């Protein structure tokens with residue numbers, strides 16, 4: 777299978793998750809991983825699985841991720857399975873007010889999932905990985921969970 781993982785990352789946490797996801801795919805697959813600013817639409821040719829990750833900023837994906845996905849033609853992902861992931865802060869790890877705001881805004885992966893579906897990808901799975909604060913670190917065990925999630929993506 778040909779797999780492409782693309783990600784954006786401001787402080788490095790989403791990048792770490794992206795590489796942990798890559799570790800979950802067997803060497804039998806061709807897996808490419810790219811920072812969003814280096815991805816071109818030609819990199820999506822003949823893909824079997826497209827994985828897109830972003831930090832959550834105000835409940836959304838970053839502008840670069842949005843611009844890239846918006847720029848795909850309408851059926852660009854038809855017949856391609858996809859997965860969306862983000863890094864976010866968990867309500868229960870934050871104080872009352874930040875926790876409520878984080879919950880209210882929601883997760884970038886929900887919006888990325890919608891964008892991928894809109895471009896014809898199916899099925900689309902999504903997951904959030906938890907950071908303890910704005911600049912990280914990732915919560916203990918999240919990288920292992922990301923690797924495990926990648927294995928699960930191949931079964932669905």
Ligand SMILES: Cc1cc2nc3c(=O)[nH]c(=O)nc-3n(C[C@H](O)[C@H](O)[C@H](O)COP(=O)(O)O)c2cc1C
Nearest residue numbers: 785786787788789790831833834835863864865910
């Ligand atoms: C401008 C900005 C807005 C953010 N908004 C949210 C948010 O709405 N919800 C949330 O859970 N985390 C939010 N965060 C925290 C990010 O989730 C966190 O910075 C990110 O997961 C770290 O990933 P990175 O190291 O890949 O940049 C925000 C961070 C920044 C810088």
